[in-house]
Amino acid sequence: MTREADTRSYPAMNFLSDTTAPAHPSLIDALARANEGYAMSYGADDISARVEARLKEIFETDLKVLFAVSGTASNALALSVLCPPHGAILCHDEAHIHRDERGAPEFYTGGAKLIPLRGAHAKIELDELDRAVAEIPEGFVHTNPVRVLSLSNLTESGTAYTPAEVAERAARIQDRPAFVHMDGARFANALVTLGCSPAELTWKSGVDVLCFGATKNAAMGAEAVILFPKAMDRFEELQARQKRGGHMAPKMRYIAAQFDAWLSHDLWLDLAARANKRASQLADGLSRINGVDVLHSVDGNEVFARLPEAIAGQMRDAGAGFYQWPDGSARFVASWCTGEDEVENLLRSAN
Numbered sequence: 001m002t003r004e005a006d007t008r009s010y011p012a013m014n015f016l017s018d019t020t021a022p023a024h025p026s027l028i029d030a031l032a033r034a035n036e037g038y039a040m041s042y043g044a045d046d047i048s049a050r051v052e053a054r055l056k057e058i059f060e061t062d063l064k065v066l067f068a069v070s071g072t073a074s075n076a077l078a079l080s081v082l083c084p085p086h087g088a089i090l091c092h093d094e095a096h097i098h099r100d101e102r103g104a105p106e107f108y109t110g111g112a113k114l115i116p117l118r119g120a121h122a123k124i125e126l127d128e129l130d131r132a133v134a135e136i137p138e139g140f141v142h143t144n145p146v147r148v149l150s151l152s153n154l155t156e157s158g159t160a161y162t163p164a165e166v167a168e169r170a171a172r173i174q175d176r177p178a179f180v181h182m183d184g185a186r187f188a189n190a191l192v193t194l195g196c197s198p199a200e201l202t203w204k205s206g207v208d209v210l211c212f213g214a215t216k217n218a219a220m221g222a223e224a225v226i227l228f229p230k231a232m233d234r235f236e237e238l239q240a241r242q243k244r245g246g247h248m249a250p251k252m253r254y255i256a257a258q259f260d261a262w263l264s265h266d267l268w269l270d271l272a273a274r275a276n277k278r279a280s281q282l283a284d285g286l287s288r289i290n291g292v293d294v295l296h297s298v299d300g301n302e303v304f305a306r307l308p309e310a311i312a313g314q315m316r317d318a319g320a321g322f323y324q325w326p327d328g329s330a331r332f333v334a335s336w337c338t339g340e341d342e343v344e345n346l347l348r349s350a351n
C-alpha cells in the first residue's frame, strides 16, 4: 500500500475511540518489511536498536525503552518498578490507572496504594497535591510513602498539561525519593497542540518514565515504556517483570517496526495533528448548537460535551457512534482517519 492510501476516509461517523481506527498503511508496510528472514528475539533485533536510537534523538537524551502491546501493561509494569508494594502512587481521581485498568497497577506493584486526587478538567490541582504530600510524612511506619506521582497527558478529559504545569507538579514531590510517571497513551496529541519539544514535555519538566502510546494514534498495537536517566537503572527489573508477567513479546521486532515507521518523517506528529484538527472542527460545531456544552478545552483528539437527550438520539439514529461518559456527558474521539465529512455529517444530524 502506498502513502496515497493516507487520504482514504472511513465515513462511518465512528467517534467511539481512536482504538477503533485501522492501523496506518505505512505501519502495515513496515510490518511486511520487518517480516524478512530471521531476527533476534525479545528486543535484541536491529529494528528495536534503531528505534531506541531514534527515540534518543527525539527526546534529546539517553534513555532505555521497553516495547509492550497495551497501555495497561506498560503503565502497570512501569509503576511496578517505581513503587514498592508498601508505597503510594498519587494520581488524578479519573486517571486510567485508577479507574480503568482493573487493578493492574495494584496487581503488578504487589499492592501499592493509589491515592486519587481531585482537579478540574482531569488535571491534579496543586492544593490537592500539596495536601496529599503534607499528609504523608516520610518514614512514618503506618502510612504508604509517596513513591510516584502519575500524570496523564492528554488527561482523561482531553486536556493537556503544559511543560510548566508538569514541572510545578513534579516539584511538589522532589524532596521525596519518588518518581514522576506520565501516562502518554495520547502523548502525541498533547505534544502537537502544545507545540513544545518531546524533551520539554517530559524529562526537562521532571518526568522520569513515559508510557508512550502509538496504538491510539494509528499503530496496530505498539506501546513503549521509556525510562529517562533517573529511572534507567530500573530497566533490568522492568524486563524481568515483563517476562514474569507474561507480557514479553518474543517477536519484538514487529512492535519495533511499527514505531520505526511511525517515528519516520514525523508521521506520528502528522497523524496526531490530523486527529486533533477533526476534534477541533467537531468542538467548534458542537459549541454552536443550542443546548450543547463542550465541557473541557479540546487540547487533543477528544471532545466531551453535554448534549440534550433529543440531540444525542438524533445523532445515534443517524448512525453516529460515541460513548456516554459516567458523568452523563458524551465523549467523541477523533482518530487519524476521521474524515471532515464524518464530522460534518455528525453535526448535521444534530440540527
Ligand SMILES: Cc1ncc(COP(=O)(O)O)c(C=O)c1O
Residues within 6 Å of the ligand: 069, 070, 071, 072, 073, 075, 096, 097, 152, 155, 156, 183, 185, 186, 215
Ligand atoms: C489515558 C489512557 N491510558 C492508558 C490506556 C491504556 O489502554 P489499553 O490497555 O487499552 O491499551 C488508555 C486506553 O483507553 C487511556 O485512555
